[in-house]
Amino acid sequence: MSAAPETASPEILDRAEVSEAPPSHAEHQPYIPASQNPRELTLRAVILGAVLGVIFAASSVYLALKVGLTVSASIPIAVLSITIFRAFGRATILENNIVQTTGSAGESLAAGIAFTMPAFLLMGYEMEGLKVVAVALLGGLLGVLMMIPLRHGLIVEEHKNLTYPEGTACADVLIVGETGGTNAKTVLGGFGIGFLYKLLGDPAKLFQMNPDHRFSSFRGASFGGELTPEMLGVGYIIGPRTASVMMAGGVLAYLILIPLIAFFGEGLETPIFPATTLIREMAPNEIRSRYVLYIGAGAVATGGFVSLGRAMPTIWKAFRSGVRNFRMGGKASAAAVPRTARDLPFSVVIYGSLALLVMIWLAPMLEIPLVPAILIMLFGFFFVTVSSRITGEIGSSSNPISGMTVATLLITCLLFLAMGWVGVEHRAAALTTAAIVCVAASNGGTTSQDLKTGFLVGATPRRQQIALLVGVATSALFIGWTLLFLNKAYTTVVAEGYDAPLPPAAITAETMSAPNGQQYRVGYMADSGGAVPQGKYLVDEAGKIAFLVDPGIGGRAPLVPEKLESPRPVPAGAEAKGSQLGPDRQTYQVMEVAAGGGLEKGRYLVSGDQALYKLREVQKLDAPKASLFALIIDGILTRKLPWSLVLIGVMLAVTMELCGVASLPFAVGVYLPLSTSVPIFVGGLVRWLVDWKRRRDRGGNAGAAEEEFSPGTLLSSGYIAGGAIAGLVAATVAGFGMERQFDLGAKIGEIASSNLSGIVAFGLIVVALYVVGTKAQDAVTGVEPGTK
Template identity: 30%
Template sequence: MSPAPPHIAGTTTLPELTLRGMILGALLTVVFTASNVYLGLKVGLTFSSSIPAAVISMAVLRALRGGNILENNMVQTQASAAGTLSSIIFVLPGLLMIGHWHGFPFWQTLGICGAGGMLGVMFTIPLRRAMVVNSDLPYPEGVAAAEILRIGSAPLDGIEGERTAADASGSVSAGAGANGADANAGTSAQSEIGARDIAFGGIVAALFTFATTGLKIFGESITAWVPAGTAVFRLTTGFSLALIGAGYLIGIVAGLAILLGIVLTWGVAVPILTATTIHPADPSISSFATGLWAHKVRFIGAGTIGVAAVWTLISLAKPMIDGVKASFAAFGHARRRRENALAADRTDEDLAPHWIILVTFVLVAIWLVTFGAFLSDAPLTFRVVGSLVLCGVVFAVVFGFLVAAACGYMAGLVGSSTSPISGIGIVAVILVSLLILGVSQASGLLASDEGRQLAIALALFTTSAVIAVATISNDNLQDLKTGWLVGATPWRQQVALLIGCVVGAAVIPPVLNLLYHAYGFAGALPHAGMDPSQALSAPQATLMTAIATGIFTHQLDWSMLGIGVALGVVLILIDMALARRGGTARLPVIAVGIGIYLPPTIGTTLVIGAVLGWWIERALKRRAKARKIDYQEFADHANRRGVLLASGLIVGESLIGVVIAGVVGFTGKDAPLAVVGNGFAPASEWLALAVFALVCLVFARRVLAAAR
């Protein structure tokens, strides 16, 4: 196919990777990394920071009387890499849950995150041409970010005229020529409005969260337990505005799939188990049902997610392999052009192959040192430690490379937000646990409880390395797609991604330590007397820790995993049947698994956000039909405002959660800002429900008001 020309021609040179841009990108990195770490630990989800970072960058650089579309693109590239790298929290808290760590060592966490993320960049650079430039893959987040940058960046004098001559198809901005000043004013207003939308959502979510987790005048959820004989059903919802934003972003298809997972869990599996399991004398029905979900039903979700991830890899194997072959062929061709000084188009310049090879070797060496430091206190011989280090690093590099190509393709196909990182983590932790189990048998490592704990810890540490590679592989090609569409220089974007990985990896350890000492994690409370109900659930880390522990102790509930695998196979067959029928109806199997293993207060709130987005879309379609105008044109501004408001809700709640964690850590009290006692809890739930519904209504009205 013939690739579309970029927004800024390859023969035009503009400031891109500037000092002020890197500083702004670093500041945004801190904000979005902290937000994603908190959100991931609380609800098991992270959000894409590309679009909010792009909007904030345009507003800030415009206020500084400067900036252009390429500089703004570099800022969002850097910030998005760090925000994505925070997915490492899907595994690392497990090291505290098993008691191997009692905090997050800065240098070890930095090494595993930073080197892993940078390897994710290196592994996907050769894929850029085949998977980004010469590909039909949609890259939803990358295309959306490019559109935001195009709309929000003012036309540049001289450039649009050159693009007019170069592109007779009319793809230039409407503001070229005599109307350039008007377009500058319009796009400036649009970027300022976008920044205000993010700020509005952030302030509303921050105030609501402060009233909930700080002042305690709003409840965090409301639940009704419904006994039916000996069976127990649960109806519940949480009151997290960040989850409303996340649900709005994932859409109605994924939302309904999560709802199916919730119904299968709390409407089928848990009631059956509570009806067929002997009730203990002491625990309440709520504790009994929740315990069965946590120790049994959750593994059904793990099996469903795992088989869905494997099926995704299998179904994409052929196009992925073809893409990799074409990429390496094109990469070699580009190198020869560069060596012959024939490459004049900066939009076709990746990092040089010798730099890729050198940086890759350095990063692998950093991993060797990091793994060695991780095992340095183990009472083992140098030979055994060396074999374990080599085993972990080789697995992480080889499996990480394979996963990088797969994740890059999946990100292009379905987007970074819906790529099955959790499923890949489950597959990785099972494989590496079995590998370490085999290697450790001869050394006698598993003969003691301490040895088994060390083996479990190494399996989790290795899986975290794979997750770091996978998440950045997702993000890298998405950002390179944005860069290609706006006319960025690839090697500069790749440098920005590397910088983002380093900055993000430096932010993650202190934020993790802060949140751990303030709230604790499920099954890992740092101080005596802490309230377990306030602990961050860290659902993926809990699940992967349980899987690794079960494998090494031979106590893994394989029957529940098997049920999950069987359920996943059935759901895959249903999805295939829907695909053959055509149309838009699909069944995201991984989302069903997420609905099973996420706490229901989280899953239900995500569904509410998805339904809210669906209702807004239906209202926009009705208005467009009544006015007899094109829906896409009519709803464009409204949809953009919805994305920005949703991003603001996520950032606002997450940041205030980090701030409150700092207050808790400083004072040493669980609820230092509370203005009501425990007796106010029933009233706080209904008060929160009323305000929560009001905020959802305001969100919908504000989005609908943006339609033109």
Template identity: 35%
Template structure:
């Protein structure tokens, strides 16, 4: 079997420091830091920065170079704990601000910090627990199928730091170049990080690219196949669906829009059409894709559960260190206990039916999220799309069972918050366990580390949301909270009977058609849901990987070394952008302005030129790997 063939960096029979007091304290501090920074960033621009690789880089710097400790698994434990803060924050900020907005409208009371913390804690713990039974199926048995780009990149960064020499040099070249690039683009704003063009001759369509290092890095690591599926989804959305909406609906007011399509186009162009219509279609495609993926994975999931029950019933005696997980019995007891707690505890507005919804759809989206990040990485994991699908179903069920009005809306957002956090944490846990699988970490200890990171972050997230709401208010110009605004709109639409079901079912049947054609549904559905600009950046990274793979080489070793050098370099690129992304978020909180675009700006042409040079730099470092193989 494949898991018997694979040999991790640290052999299973070797024990090195891993779950230490030092790693727990440093990891907990990073969890709070990344959680706070990403909460602000997500509320400001609607997306967060993956923290696994930045946490690994910081950990390596502190542990290896300051405190002179040399355990790679201790480094890995720090990033495992630290990255949990970002994932929990991502799940919380996409939903919970809706409660504050309803409170401002007088529909409900302002949620207490206890309520926010408990909802976040329940979602975080459930996300970890629901991922544990899937580890063997997704991380081990599908090791050659699911790449987990950020998990792999994180392992490469840590191994390069451990080995030093040329490998470490390649990683840190990528980190440094991407960090400078990111600061010039999004800090100094010398050129826009998003190049955008509207095609006037083909009304409704547009094109652009996010010229960012992390996207090129993810595209290279994922490869051309997955990148092309995502780009195909964006092509359907931006060159088929949006032009058709503009052509046939020009003079119509289509809900959820409040003005005609022609007026939307005149007011905001392609972005108005995308935000008002395509996101609902994408959410429908994601939901259908998730269901299809779960049905197809069900036999393997069942086999995994059966095997897990048999194995965990025997205990961990005789089980290799690298195969030990938290007991399945503990997983089941904790999941049921949390469901009962959510139902009975008065501070959490979740009914008995709501608790059942959380368990059923929580496991569903934990499975979907864990598989999805294996394909495209955590940074591109459309957690908000899964949350929208959850809110649609949960709100319909609550409304049908008599939970209507303000209480029904609050209950729906509480359910959506828990499941959104489950999806985010399950994806993060999958990436971390993949890193651990490659390095030879102990899964059980990593799972304990994830639980610590979630607990620390849950305590902090309530205070962070209160602080940000007090400073600017959610829904304001400073904190637009775009994802939470959409969740609020979805729930109000369903409760008020004005949900654009035609758009949602359009996405559902597009996903069904893709499945009939034999193509992987989820990557295409993600491409429909996410802007073409993001997928274009990933696609270009995938094309660089294709170019590197198709070149002529003197030997297979020369080819592998060339590709591997590119993976090391792009891993560093992802890390560099992540670290500077966190830094810029801190600058924003401290009101430090580094924008010089008013003095000098290179415009879209400058952005494309810089991105072309960045892509060429990947080929340059691939060539260095090729030359090293020759020597």
């Protein structure tokens, strides 16, 4: 392919020192030669990249909290950039590259933040906004700085060995777009379909997005699906193998483990730790939250270690290469070097890293002593190097960031334990240490991927590095806001009746209104050693707990009493399920009502023969990775955990590995609700059908690079972004208490709430994904068959 790139006036921020060009650089001929200097780091490119980065960062936060993973945003951002700039005048390929470079920084920060920071909520702390922003900003900057001296070693010298699959595919998209081929209609169409579908399902509730079924003759077993476009898109992108393994984990949890616990617990007259309720009175989801989550956490931790262990040869090689490249990065040369070999000066790395160390140590919202601050810098360099090299070999989607974070957390906690740092404040410092390293490692892998794209298209590394710094700074603010907003939108307040009072030291001067209209003091239980679980509580003047403030992320009370406007008698066939405190702190009988009898199917709080409250299920974001990190910290520093359940999970993961099955996706399936794995499995199944048809049509080889931006992948990216952004809209509606005003399904009746309505609606977007996925590649990219 050849095209005449336009040249123009110099860009903004066009002055900096340069590093010596490595001899091997001349062996590669980029799409835009070093002798040409087209527009690149322009103001419009940086602004558009920052805006798209914020949008995809918000969707990535939502996705990471739901299923504990994210997908690369570089390709959809590149496609959108090409289309948007064409609408307002043609842009150069290097401007479009700056857009995707700036925007992809947001997605990488989202992964690190959403994986770690919600653990503060699970450990009984408040998730402070300034702390979230500081961790995102400092970790992101650390990831970019550490990659500067590694660039020529990993990107240039290892060009033929490290393929960087997503980075190479993104370069293909940009090159095809430069020749006039790429069309963003598929991404935008997917965004529109996902956004509209999600809004019609929630908050409009025109169809049932969460169909489920409990087996009457199979005690404790249930099957359902959270039929959302973003989960369908995730399943398509990760492929049939991983999606099927995740589904297998969900089947084990919901159709084997939960029924087993229900069967053996049916006749027990006392609760079994860690639950405080009789097993026979628990619904399947309650059994999951009290027992199966610990099994899943043990399996996830083991799977993370296995993936990290497999990468150890690569890690050691990467570390040795990183040390060598770090030394070479300091060799500055005053001689003129090619544009495509210019990096930010090595002095920026040295002084920037020292400045970050001081800020991490002295930042009052982080409360990190000097020793953990030094650990952050050491772990940061090590795992940025590791993350960058692993991304080059297997891509960012398979990069075991969580495994690296677990390793950081374990080493940090063991050092704290050896030093006697086992207090409440030390648990927070350990988590903050791991969070910054997690963000740095995640951003380091994405940064190297972007630099690979730039290397192939002929970008200026220094300008990309500046764009990455801008992307980190802009996205950090919005990621923190998104995380806090989602937590607040789904936070609920439910009555609790613990006999033990909250310790005086845990009660603050803060006050909050309860559902009964009274004001209470707020207390935070961060010590898991007492009779009261970790969490945020409302207490009376005597310090006795009245209400639990259940967070929207990782909450443990998904059923909230909602007063009926016109109470009706409970049907005679209703089944008693114990007792529970109501919003007025009076004790009510819990009754489970089947379909019919004038009441919706579900559980109710009943006084006498009148139904007073419907137990409404509130969406909670599971945050599987954050739950795992909280479990590790508490397990090491407090030594109080249901270790038997955790070890069962460990053995499950080991069993899967012995059977030749990847344990990490299986463990994630055990940990997540089965309803989440179902749409992911459907997406993987569609991908399998699409790949089968494309291989048949193309003689058995669809091409690895084409798969990264095939029509189905682009539509799936749109599904993910549209569904996730609509999820934020639904959270806004819930946060302002306007769910009834937007509930159009109530006017339609039982048709909208039936399981069939959701299955039909979901089937339509599944069919659309298959149809688009099986289109000829040139229908989207404009590439003539055989001329790639």
